[in-house]
Amino acid sequence: MQLESAYPVIVTPAIGDCRDFYVRHFGFEVVFESSWFIYLASKANPVLAIAFMSPDHPSSPPGPATFNGQGMFFTLQVADAAAEFEKVQQSGARIAYELRDEPWGQRRFGLLDPSGTWVDVVQQIEPAAGFWDPYMS
Template identity: 30%
Template sequence: MKVTSTAISLNVDDVTASADFARDHLGYERAMAADGFVSLKRGDAAVDLIFLRRGIEVLPEGLREQHTAGLIVALVVDDIATEYDRLSAEGVPVVVPLRTEEWGERLFVVADPNGVHYEFVQWITPEAGDAGN
């Protein structure tokens, strides 16, 4: 098997709102779109995003009405402080403020209008981190 790309499909109520959020704040570009469907890509290693409107017939019957929940899209970045400042200045809802975990993970989490959560991560050596943020 040879994998040529990776995508995650997320069921949401408002496909346009999630797609616009990913475009405006996360640097994604629209690759394909149709009624109830948007596929987004970036030019780097980020996972492709597919937003599907809940209830759309392309979804298996048992999943059609489910809303994306309990899932976090993680994006590893080079300069987490800059991303935190940028997204905060853009008014993006921060649901977990910037912090450093003892194992060397620096992170924060934001949410889009449909409640899709994005975790920004930067790996650091634990002694280089600032435990407060």
């Protein structure tokens, strides 16, 4: 298999709100839009993508089950999390997890999109000395 792209499709009645959220706060652009499906890609790198599908979509499978916001999150890895935090905060997004450095080696912040998906914006940094030692085999 030679992949060309990979992206999550989130089933939600809020497809328009999700479109606006990713376009406004993260620089995605609409590549395809219909009444029940929206595909977004990063302006900077079009292979980075996410899609949203209305629960009343006509395709099957999958079924019409709506994503409940649990058990999954969407990570956006960036070069400078502090700069992105400032941009996202200034764009009016509601930050749910303030910018901080984590001992496992990430500078990150988080927020929820209109579908309830946790969006984790991360920058890789050096982990705290010895943090990973107990977890490595």
